[in-house]
Amino acid sequence: MSKHVTDDLLEPHRQVESGQVEVRPAEVWACLRGVMDPELDESVVDLNFVTRADVDLRNRVHIEFRLPTYWCAANFSFLMADDMRRAVSMLDWVEGVSVVLGEHMYADKINAGLAQGLSFQETFGVEADGDLDDLRRTFLLKAFQRRQVALLNHLTGIGHPPETIVALTLAELDCLPVNDEGARLRRRYLERRDVVGRVRGNFPAFVDAAGSPLKVDGFAAYVSGLRRVGVNAEFNSALCRGLLSVRFDLETPFVPTTRASLSTAEAQQQQSRRP
Amino acid sequence: MYRTAKGEEIFVIDGHTHFWDGSPANQKNIHGKQFIECFYAYHSNLSPPSEKWEKEKFEKYDAKTMFDDLFVAGYDDMAILQPTYLTDFYKNGFNTTERNSAMKKSHPDRFILNGAFDPRDGNKGLEDLHALSEKHKLKGVKLYTAEWRGESKGYKLSDKDSYKYLEAAQKLGIKNIHVHKGPTIIPLNRDAFDVADIDDVATSFQDLNFIVEHCGLPRLDDFCWIATQETNVYAGIAVALPFIHSRPGYFAHVISELLFWIGPDKILYGSDYGIWTPKWLIDKFMAFEIPADITKETGSVLTMENKTKILGLNAARLYGIDVEAQKKKIKAGGGYAHLSEAVHAPA
Numbered sequence: 076m077s078k079h080v081t082d083d084l085l086e087p088h089r090q091v092e093s094g095q096v097e098v099r100p101a102e103v104w105a106c107l108r109g110v111m112d113p114e115l116d117e118s119v120v121d122l123n124f125v126t127r128a129d130v131d132l133r134n135r136v137h138i139e140f141r142l143p144t145y146w147c148a149a150n151f152s153f154l155m156a157d158d159m160r161r162a163v164s165m166l167d168w169v170e171g172v173s174v175v176l177g178e179h180m181y182a183d184k185i186n187a188g189l190a191q192g193l194s195f196q197e198t199f200g201v202e203a204d205g206d207l208d209d210l211r212r213t214f215l216l217k218a219f220q221r222r223q224v225a226l227l228n229h230l231t232g233i234g235h236p237p238e239t240i241v242a243l244t245l246a247e248l249d250c251l252p253v254n255d256e257g258a259r260l261r262r263r264y265l266e267r268r269d270v271v272g273r274v275r276g277n278f279p280a281f282v283d284a285a286g287s288p289l290k291v292d293g294f295a296a297y298v299s300g301l302r303r304v305g306v307n308a309e310f311n312s313a314l315c316r317g318l319l320s321v322r323f324d325l326e327t328p329f330v331p332t333t334r335a336s337l338s339t340a341e342a343q344q345q346q347s348r349r350p
Numbered sequence: 351m352y353r354t355a356k357g358e359e360i361f362v363i364d365g366h367t368h369f370w371d372g373s374p375a376n377q378k379n380i381h382g383k384q385f386i387e388c389f390y391a392y393h394s395n396l397s398p399p400s401e402k403w404e405k406e407k408f409e410k411y412d413a414k415t416m417f418d419d420l421f422v423a424g425y426d427d428m429a430i431l432q433p434t435y436l437t438d439f440y441k442n443g444f445n446t447t448e449r450n451s452a453m454k455k456s457h458p459d460r461f462i463l464n465g466a467f468d469p470r471d472g473n474k475g476l477e478d479l480h481a482l483s484e485k486h487k488l489k490g491v492k493l494y495t496a497e498w499r500g501e502s503k504g505y506k507l508s509d510k511d512s513y514k515y516l517e518a519a520q521k522l523g524i525k526n527i528h529v530h531k532g533p534t535i536i537p538l539n540r541d542a543f544d545v546a547d548i549d550d551v552a553t554s555f556q557d558l559n560f561i562v563e564h565c566g567l568p569r570l571d572d573f574c575w576i577a578t579q580e581t582n583v584y585a586g587i588a589v590a591l592p593f594i595h596s597r598p599g600y601f602a603h604v605i606s607e608l609l610f611w612i613g614p615d616k617i618l619y620g621s622d623y624g625i626w627t628p629k630w631l632i633d634k635f636m637a638f639e640i641p642a643d644i645t646k647e648t649g650s651v652l653t654m655e656n657k658t659k660i661l662g663l664n665a666a667r668l669y670g671i672d673v674e675a676q677k678k679k680i681k682a683g684g685g686y687a688h689l690s691e692a693v694h695a696p697a
Contacts, residue, residue: 114568144391145384180381217571302647303571303611306603310590311568313597317395318388 099130099168106162107138113154113214115312116221122312123319124155126177128163135171136163141178143318149181153195154207156185216284219267221308223281224301226264229257237294246276351677351686352425352632352661360636360658361673363462363665364420364429364628365528366563366588366620369453370445373410382439393625396592401630411624413453421460422688424628426621427662427680428671430462432492432528432563438499447482454486459679462669464490464528467519469511470499476518483522489669490526491519492563495547508550516555525559526668527551531573532564532589545573552580559668561618564589565608574611584664585612588620594634602640609650617660618668632661 107128108120119125119140127139138159142152156174163172174189176182188198195207230240233253243251245268253261268274272286279288289297352360372386390408407415420426431450437443447465454463465488467479482488496504505512507529519527531545545566552560565585566573577583585608593601608617619635621628640652666673680686 144388146388180384299610299648300575303574303607306600306607307568307570310570310593310600310604313593313600314568317596318391321391321395322387 099134099166100128102166103128103130103136103138103163106166107159110155110158110162111218112151112315113211113218114151114308115315116214116218116308117312119155119159122316125159133170134168135173136169138163138172138174139177140174141176141323143315143322145178145180147179149185149199150195150207150210152176152179152181153185153188153198154211156189157195157207160189215267215270217304217308219264219270220284220301220304222260222264222267224298224305226257226260227281227298227301229253229260231298233257237291241279241281241289241291241294243280244277245274245280248280249276351427351689352636353689354636354654358654359677360425361662361666361677362425362427362619362628362632363662363669363671364424364426364621364623365561365586365618365665366432367416367420367429367623368434368445368625369413369416369431369450370434370624371410371440371442371449372408372444376410376440376442376444378439378441382436382444385436385439385444389625392589396596397626398595398630401627403624408624413456416453416623417457417460419627419629420621420623421685424621425632426460426628427685428460428462428676429623430464430490430620430665430669432464433466434492434494435466447486451486459676459683459685462489464488464492464526465524466492466494467515468493468497468499469505469509469515470502472511476515479515479518480522483524488522488524490528491524492528492530494530496530506544506547508547512547512551513554516551516558520555520557525557526561527558528561528563528586530563531566531569545569545576548573548583549576549580552576552583556582558582559584561586561668563620565604565617567604570604570607574607577612577616583612584616584618584668586618586620587660588622588625591619591621591631591635592626594638595630598638599641601638602644605652606640606644606648606650609652609656610648614656614659615664618665619661635661 104120107125108118110119111117112119112122112124115122124140124142125138126141127137129137131137140156140159156176160172160174163169176185176189179185184198188195227240230251230253231237245265248261249265251261268280271282271284272278281289283289283297352362354360372382372389374383377383377386386409390405393408394402420429431447431453432445433447433450434445435443436445443449447463450461451463454461463486465479465482465486467475469475471478493507495507498504507516516527529548531548545562548560548562551558559582560580561584562573562577563586565587566576567590573585577585587605587608590601590604593604605617619632621631636657638652640650645651662673665671666676
């Protein structure tokens with residue numbers, strides 16, 4: 076993408092014909108916040124990957140992002156870009172979305188593929204085996220497991236025995252009295268519950284990766300098994316955040332809300348400081 | 351050699367060290383530059399501030415610096431040199447067996463020199479492996495299954511060609527197969543992250559030991575599962591260990607999961623020198639205890655016995671090192687002359 080061309084169009088203050096205009100960047104950021112790094116199961120915004128998300132005069136959205144290393148897996152990189160484009164395209168006023176990856180070994184290739192709307196397979200040709208849907212599925216499943224074990228530990232911790240937990244339906248789980256942390260964990264779990272099967276109020280709240288209801292027998296071993304998934308994800312997240320902070324001279328931990336409130340000028344200034 | 355306050359001697363074998371040249375003069379292209387910068391980011395991010403090196407030193411250090419960092423300032427008794435060729439990025443390679451062999455030649459009692467192979471090199475590669483093994487009496491190799499080469503985006507140990515190489519290794523007495531299954535070294539595809547191929551070959555080659563470097567991170571969860579089922583699969587904890595400083599809580603989780611799933615006899619210490627140095631890693635490791643809440647979950651305890659195994663006894667077993675005999679050799683060569691000053695004694 077040619078940067079100066081789009082910059083000419085970035086004059087949000089002239090877009091005063093509708094009160095909606097001002098909320099549009101916030102809507103974009105809200106969409107991006109829902110896009111996860113598939114491996115870390117954390118928002119690409121919270122991870123501080125997204126450096127720019129602007130709306131131009133023609134209601135086209137321009138997103139730029141970068142990753143913790145020059146070597147981050149091409150398929151994950153592509154997948155995140157693809158998810159960002161899909162998420163932002165859901166906004167009904169959006170006329171187009173460009174997503175550009177910076178400072179990456181395959182930046183040129185990935186950016187060209189993204190610009191042409193190609194799939195990962197089409198972009199990388201023979202170098203890519205298997206399509207991204209399998210990969211997406213694998214990591215959604217891990218996210219489901221990680222979120223489930225966090226909630227199970229919480230429920231066990233506040234005194235619910237396995238007998239009670241495995242008997243809960245989705246509707247009952249939804250009504251279960253919990254504190255703020257419990258509510259957050261429950262919301263996160265329920266967001267991924269459909270990864271392993273259909274969701275209805277009278278269906279069991281807790282099922283395994285194959286969709287079978289959890290049982291009292293073997294409950295502890297099941298939870299131990301899932302713990303690995305959570306530890307792994309936390310470890311990766313710590314590594315990625317650390318590497319990103321060194322690479323781009325940022326401070327950890329990040330405060331993602333300030334990112335969303337940066338003006339375009341500040342955002343550009345920040346970009347120009349990067350090596 | 352690490353001596354505890356009580357005077358117990360712990361023999362340390364560093365399972366993962368490099369003698370690299372990542373200097374601009376040796377860089378072939380932008381990838382070479384980015385590669386050493388990525389390593390430097392690991393170094394900068396996870397080292398205590400007092401242990402940070404200048405970039406220039408990090409790019410290329412000399413043999414004496416390495417020797418001192420490992421064996422004089424550091425507590426290593428022996429170190430395994432693991433090669434990383436990267437000849438597509440560096441004119442003379444990054445850290446070849448040939449380059450490492452200079453260290454081994456100067457200090458034969460201190461170093462174990464490992465080789466490398468790539469099954470995509472066909473028959474020529476097999477011949478090279480024979481020659482390399484003959485020249486250096488290899489007992490181990492380091493493999494990068496994720497390395498992209500031309501059209502290929504990596505290989506699996508379970509590929510037909512890999513089997514040929516593993517069969518050759520077995521014949522040549524190369525018992526220890528270190529496999530890099532860890533944070534990205536070259537852009538990876540889905541399969542390159544996968545540790546499932548370890549499962550396959552560990553079953554097929556019962557006489558070989560498979561040491562999964564970086565304990566499968568970022569696939570610790572899958573790795574633990576596989577290692578539990580195979581008796582000849584080990585975990586190298588390079589990269590996981592330095593978290594002991596910046597994120598001790600995460601390190602506690604990782605080590606306790608490893609102890610829980612694969613046990614203390616199958617975990618190997620490695621500094622990943624020159625990314626990190628043994629002195630501070632081992633000081634922190636020896637002082638480390640798994641917090642009670644995590645022990646409650648996993649039942650894992652990092653006892654003195656476990657620490658001793660992880661720091662040296664497990665690697666000694668894999669490489670056939672007689673610890674007492676080796677200590678005598680090192681002592682006779684003056685290797686412990688510095689100990690009275692340099693030894694650490696926890697308060």
